[in-house]
Amino acid sequence: MREGFAIFFEPLSFDSAIDDFLFEENLSWLETVKSWGDDSPSIDRILLSDEDPVLGAERRNPASWALVSFILNSSNEEYRRFLYEGILLLDSSSSAVENGLVIAKRGATWIDATRASADYSEYLASRKTFTELVEAGRSAYAAKDPQTAEKAFYAAEELKPGHYAPYYYLGLLAYERKDYALAENHYKSALQNGADAALVNYALGVNAAADSRNTEARKYLEQAKKASPERYSAKADELIARLPK
Secondary structure (H helix, E strand, O other), X not given: OHXXXXXXXXXXXXXXXXXXXXXXXXXXXXXXXXXXXXXXXOHHHHHOHHHOOOOOHHHHHHHHHHHHXXXXXXXXXXXXXXXXXXXXXXXXXXXXXXXXXXXXXXXXXXXXXXXXXXXXXXXXXXXXXXXXXXXXXXXXXXXXXXXXXXXXXXXXXHHOOOOHHHHHHHHHHHHHOOOHHHHHHHHHHHHHOOOOHHHHHHHHHHHHHHOOOHHHHHHHHHHHHHHOHHHHHXXXXXHHHHOOO
């Protein structure tokens, strides 16, 4: 559990400019934990991992993080009570194995193990990785379900605000709603985060043209041509030729 807390709170930092703490949950182990499927360690095995060599060091840290994440994010207050009371029972003079046994026994006295196991599995299934969210958004976009797609892409953007993919697709969705100002903002965010310059500049050009901002449209389309002539010269020239002088 100690390792789990360390991983969970690793992103915590203090911003002196706003005189407050900043926290974005560390989900770097989520994909690993979900990849274990039915072979994921049980709650008891995680709590007793210090005396369980079968769990192995390579699984102990991600499994400990997953349990801490479950307890702190669960809507069931009983799990947090178990955690708080367990912390109070810790003894600095006892070994990690001894403390683990005390906490496990405490939990067994008033938490239904079967229900807790089911809740834990359901929680892990409910937490989506960045890749899962982007793929869900793409699938919904292809299926002409913009509301579901937008929800998935915004969730992906919250997980990785520095990744270009959610912004690009949110730009496409805004463009289809004819919200050209919002689409441009999303596309520019995608560019700032390392998206394909040719692809996004072409999208910006199409967006500006649809918004009757023809001078800007030409600028973006020329940038798309410059970034990748082989892919965009013909398409950009065709669109530029149709723009009013």
